Amino acid sequence: MKLLNVLATTALVTAAASMAAAEGANIFVIGGKPDDPFWSRVKMGAEDAGKVAEAQGGSVTWLGPQNYDNLGPDAAELIRQAIDQGADAIVGPDWVPEAMDPAFEAVVAAGIPLVIYNAGGLEAADRLGAMNYVGAVDYKSGYAGGEYLGAAGHKNGACVNTLPGAANIEAFCNGFNDGLAAAGGTGSVLQLPATAFGDATAVAQAVRAHLLQNPEIDAMFAIGDGDTNATVSGIQQAGKAGSVHVCGMNFNDSILANIQAGTQACAIDQQGYQQGFFAVSILNNFVNYGVTIPTREILTGPGVIDASNVALVIEGVKAGAR
Amino acid sequence: MSTTGRDQKTQSSLGNIVRRPETGSFVGLVFVFTFFAILGGPIFVGAPGWSSWLNIAAEVGIVALPIGLLMIAGELDISVGSVIPASSMTAAIVSGHFGLAAPIGILGGLGVGLLVGFINGYLVAKTKIPSLIITIGTMFAVMGLTLGFAVLLVGSTSVSLVADPLTKKLLGTFVGGMFNVSMFWWAGFVAIIFYLLHISPIGNWIFALGGDRESARNAGIPTANLTIGLYMLSGFAAAFVGILQLLTYTSAQVASGQPFIFNSIMCVVIGGVLLTGGAGSVVGIVIGTATFSIVNQGIFFSGLDPNMGSIFIGVLLLAAVLSNDGFRALTIKLSTKKS
Numbered sequence: 001m002k003l004l005n006v007l008a009t010t011a012l013v014t015a016a017a018s019m020a021a022a023e024g025a026n027i028f029v030i031g032g033k034p035d036d037p038f039w040s041r042v043k044m045g046a047e048d049a050g051k052v053a054e055a056q057g058g059s060v061t062w063l064g065p066q067n068y069d070n071l072g073p074d075a076a077e078l079i080r081q082a083i084d085q086g087a088d089a090i091v092g093p094d095w096v097p098e099a100m101d102p103a104f105e106a107v108v109a110a111g112i113p114l115v116i117y118n119a120g121g122l123e124a125a126d127r128l129g130a131m132n133y134v135g136a137v138d139y140k141s142g143y144a145g146g147e148y149l150g151a152a153g154h155k156n157g158a159c160v161n162t163l164p165g166a167a168n169i170e171a172f173c174n175g176f177n178d179g180l181a182a183a184g185g186t187g188s189v190l191q192l193p194a195t196a197f198g199d200a201t202a203v204a205q206a207v208r209a210h211l212l213q214n215p216e217i218d219a220m221f222a223i224g225d226g227d228t229n230a231t232v233s234g235i236q237q238a239g240k241a242g243s244v245h246v247c248g249m250n251f252n253d254s255i256l257a258n259i260q261a262g263t264q265a266c267a268i269d270q271q272g273y274q275q276g277f278f279a280v281s282i283l284n285n286f287v288n289y290g291v292t293i294p295t296r297e298i299l300t301g302p303g304v305i306d307a308s309n310v311a312l313v314i315e316g317v318k319a320g321a322r
Numbered sequence: 323m324s325t326t327g328r329d330q331k332t333q334s335s336l337g338n339i340v341r342r343p344e345t346g347s348f349v350g351l352v353f354v355f356t357f358f359a360i361l362g363g364p365i366f367v368g369a370p371g372w373s374s375w376l377n378i379a380a381e382v383g384i385v386a387l388p389i390g391l392l393m394i395a396g397e398l399d400i401s402v403g404s405v406i407p408a409s410s411m412t413a414a415i416v417s418g419h420f421g422l423a424a425p426i427g428i429l430g431g432l433g434v435g436l437l438v439g440f441i442n443g444y445l446v447a448k449t450k451i452p453s454l455i456i457t458i459g460t461m462f463a464v465m466g467l468t469l470g471f472a473v474l475l476v477g478s479t480s481v482s483l484v485a486d487p488l489t490k491k492l493l494g495t496f497v498g499g500m501f502n503v504s505m506f507w508w509a510g511f512v513a514i515i516f517y518l519l520h521i522s523p524i525g526n527w528i529f530a531l532g533g534d535r536e537s538a539r540n541a542g543i544p545t546a547n548l549t550i551g552l553y554m555l556s557g558f559a560a561a562f563v564g565i566l567q568l569l570t571y572t573s574a575q576v577a578s579g580q581p582f583i584f585n586s587i588m589c590v591v592i593g594g595v596l597l598t599g600g601a602g603s604v605v606g607i608v609i610g611t612a613t614f615s616i617v618n619q620g621i622f623f624s625g626l627d628p629n630m631g632s633i634f635i636g637v638l639l640l641a642a643v644l645s646n647d648g649f650r651a652l653t654i655k656l657s658t659k660k661s
Contacts, residue, residue, distance in 0.1 A: 037478045164629075193632045195585060195618075198578045200571045201381050201502075202618070205374050208500075209622030212365050212374075225480050226575045233571060237377075237500045238370070254482035254573045 024058025025287035027280055028082035030075060030092035031118070033064050038272050042118070044320055045276030046091070053284045058088070060280055072099025079103035089113045089283035091276075093135075094120025094128070104128045113286055117279040118272075122297040131286070132293060134279045136270035136301030138168045142175025143182075144302035145221045145247040148266050150183020154219035154245060157187040160207060160231055161223075162197045169223055172249060176221040185219070200230040207234030211244060220246040225255055232263050251305060253317070259310045269313075270301035273321045344606035346645035347594045350638060351613045358620030366623040373500040374623075379615035380504035381563050383608065385582050386589040387515045388556035390607040393590050394519070395552055396532040396599025397453040401442055402560035402586060404465040405435050406579030409564030411468050411481060414574035418483030419476050425489065428565050435561020436554050438464055443550030461583075469576045482573035494569025504566045511559065516604040528552070532599025588635060589614045592642040613638065 029046045032039030043062050050060030063082060065074040075092070076099050082090050083106060090107050094100055094116050107114045108129040116125045117134040125133040142159070149157060157180045159173035177187030190210050196202035203226075211217055211234065220235065222228040228248030235244045245265040248255065258264035278298055285291045305313050316322035359367050385402055392399050409431035417427030442460055446453045472479055485494070496502050519525040527548055530538040539545045560582070568574045593610025595602030614635065621631035 035473060035477055040477070191628050193621075193628050195581045195632060195635075197581065198575070199581045200567055200578065201378060202581065204571070205378050205619055206622050206628070208370075209374050209619055212370050213362075213623050213625065225573065226571075226578070229571045229573055237373070237496055239499055252478070252480055252482060252573065254484070257482075257484070 024056040025053055025088045025284050026059050026061070026086065027053060027089045027091065027283050027287075028061050028063060028085065028087040029276065029280065030063050030078045030082065030090070031276070033067070034062065039064065041272040041321055042276040045273035045278075046280045047276070048273075049277045049280035049284065053280065056284070056288055058284065058288075061085075061087075072096030076100045076103040079107060083107060083110055083112065087112055088287050089115075091115045091117055091279040091283065093118035094124040097124065101128060104130070113283055115279045115283055117275045125296075132282060132296060132298060134275050134282070134298040134300060136275075136299060138171035139175040139178075140299065141249060141268045141270060141302040142172035142177075142221065143179035144175075144304055145249075145266065145268050146176040146179025146181070146185075146187060146219075147183055148179075148304055148306070149219040149221075149245055149247055150180045150185050152245065152265065154180070155185040156214075156216045157185060157219035157221065158190045158210065158214070158217050159187065159221045160190050160192070160203065160227055162192045162203060162227055164191045164194070172223050173221070180219065198226070200226060200233070203227055203230035204234040204237065207231050208238040211235065211238040211240055218244050220244060221248070222246065223249045225250055225252045228255060228264065228267075229258075232258060236263070251313075256305070256310055256314055256317070259305060259307060262307065266304050266306040268301070269303040269305055269322070271303045271322075272300075273316075274300035344594050344603055344609055346648070347592060347606050347609040347613065347642065350592065350642060350645075351609050351616070354613055354616050354620065354634075354638070358616060358624055361625065362620055362623030366620060369498075370500060371619070371623060373498075373502075375612070375615040375619040376505050377500075377502040378619055379611050380502060380508035381566060382582060382585050382589055382615065383508045383611040384504070384511050384559050384563050384566075385556075386586040386593075386607055386611050387511050387604065388552065388559045389586045390590040390593065390595050390602060390604070391515065391519060391528055392453075392552050392556055393587075393595050393597065394532045394599060394602040395528045395549070396535070397446060397549070397552070398457060398587070399442060399553060399556045400454065400457040400583055401438055401461040401464060402556060403580045403583040404461045404468065405438050405557055405560040406564040406567070406582055407574065407576050408434050408438070408464050408468045409561035410568035410574035410578070411472055411576060413565055413568055414481035414483045415472070415475055417485070418481050418574075424483070424485040427483070428489070428493075431565050431568075432558060432561045435557035435559075435564075437557070439554035439557025440550060442557065443553030446553065447546035447549040465576075472576050479577070480573055480575045483568055484572055485569055490569055493566055494572075502566075502570065504563075504570070507562070507566065512604060512608055519604055524548070529600060532596075532601075585614065588639055592638055594642065594646055596646065597643070610642070 031042055034040060034043055046060055053060055063078040075095060079092055080103055090112055114130040115132050116130045122133045159176045161169050161173055163169050173189050180187040192206050220231055222231040231246050235241055247266040249268050251267040255267050282293050313322055365371055389399055412434050413427035413431035416422050416430045417424045438460060442457055445456045527543045530543055531545055535545060589611040590607055592613050593606035617634045618631055621628050
């Protein structure tokens with residue numbers, strides 16, 4: 001009797017679920033761990049866009065791995081789980097193409113609209129038959145930093161590379177140098193030996209020595225909070241605070257404080273909130289009304305944070321969106 | 323006083339100077355300084371150059387001194403690589419995230435170093451497992467705990483701390499805009515450890531421990547307590563460097579500190595400490611640290627490819643070991659001639 005009850009309830013719930021599906025869009029979002037600071041912002045964006053979906057009778061479900069130890073296969077499993085749960089649309093990052101592409105192909109084969117976000121770029125979206133790519137591009141983030149400092153009148157830049165050989169760091173640095181060149185300056189790369197990685201003092205002293213030896217340098221770019229803080233210190237120790245300006249990738253509260261104090265010119269943000277928000281919005285509108293965004297490759301970054309908008313960013317941090 | 327051969331200051335023949343373990347290291351120091359002075363020019367020889375390598379030397383030097391004592395006693399400590407971030411993260415979380423006064427966070431960070439040192443020392447003293455393996459184990463354990471607690475408590479892998487002006491002044495400012503206060507702390511560590519190794523009776527115990535642990539115990543030296551004490555000193559020094567970095571750069575990262583493992587060992591070996599234990603000196607370790615730092619920083623003043631610096635360090639290390647062996651052979655030859 002009891003079992004029968006349970007079965008009846010399950011049937012009811014399932015019926016209700018499929019009815020809801022007929023009305024709104026049930027969107028499944030595959031992303032990082034919800035307690036990861038970056039991904040918590042992406043999740044917030046997806047859920048904020050999900051409020052519209054909910055008002056229309058749909059839903060947004062976040063699927064994230066427990067940890068990053070087995071990222072590719074775990075994420076592929078989450079994609080299949082979304083298909084099995086009857087998703088009307090799926091958003092996912094193409095972190096590990098070898099492991100995840102077959103699962104994304106299954107999404108497209110099942111006729112479910114797909115948007116790739118965060119990782120993979122437009123190439124992945126085209127290869128897999130996804131509607132669009134929503135995310136930032138490393139090269140363009142570096143480019144924004146170079147362009148910003150170039151526009152501020154700086155002519156000679158150096159990009160601090162503490163991980164020579166890492167493809168994404170090289171993309172940031174190439175972007176920075178090209179951005180500076182576009183504004184009429186020239187850029188170079190300060191390559192640090194591997195023994196310096198993670199050692200703030202080694203990075204700061206290398207920056208300082210490099211600046212003393214190359215007094216024509218007036219702009220610097222660093223990747224990540226730690227290297228940026230160390231670079232700022234190196235500039236101060238070289239006695240060049242105020243004349244050499246620095247931009248860095250990403251930010252935390254000490255970086256924001258530096259921007260407020262004027263010791264750092266700008267920080268480049270890939271704006272994770274936008275990734276979740278726009279990927280979900282695009283799919284929700286498509287499933288409900290069949291409308292599309294013909295612009296391919298929706299860039300959510302680079303967003304430039306400088307003295308002019310830092311106060312707004314601090315408000316955004318308090319709200320959990322940045 | 324003792325007759326173990328560490329203070330035979332009465333003789334001052336040429337043979338005696340050559341026989342001093344740090345002579346080879348000093349020759350190396352003069353060589354690299356001259357080399358980079360020629361390439362780096364006036365900026366390297368002036369205050370900017372000196373402060374540049376001294377800032378590097380101070381931090382690695384504070385870690386290298388107790389590592390040197392451990393190596394003289396025939397042991398290694400790899401765990402310093404994760405004690406540094408563990409200490410700075412602890413202090414940053416306690417004082418930066420939870421908002422307690424900076425000295426409380428600093429004590430917490432130093433406490434983490436002492437605790438890890440105690441565990442290392444206890445395990446090395448009570449088991450037959452080589453200290454290399456034990457401290458690799460504690461290094462990974464501490465690294466995992468640091469990351470785990472950081473994500474659990476703060477939800478981030480980097481935490482910032484803006485300390486009160488006095489704490490910042492004592493532990494994280496630059497004198498004259500370029501000389502980091504860390505070098506005065508380094509000088510303090512040098513004085514204390516010089517006293518420990520070369521003046522107090524503990525020094526002889528450490529040499530005896532490195533010579534032969536079994537005989538040292540039979541001679542009545544409290545080997546277990548000595549080992550634990552040395553590891554706690556090493557944990558404390560590493561934790562102290564973590565605090566210095568936190569206050570200088572106002573933020574702590576879970577992934578910092580790894581370079582210190584090999585860098586500190588290299589300073590000690592370049593400084594003439596015997597890898598098998600039983601020989602070495604504080605002066606040698608300081609010279610080794612200076613040599614290492616001059617190469618590391620000089621490369622940026624010289625206009626050479628920074629990767630060349632690593633080649634230099636590697637060659638110096640091998641040269642140091644070879645010359646140590648050479649000097650030892652010479653020492654033995656000279657002393658047998660005398661007797």
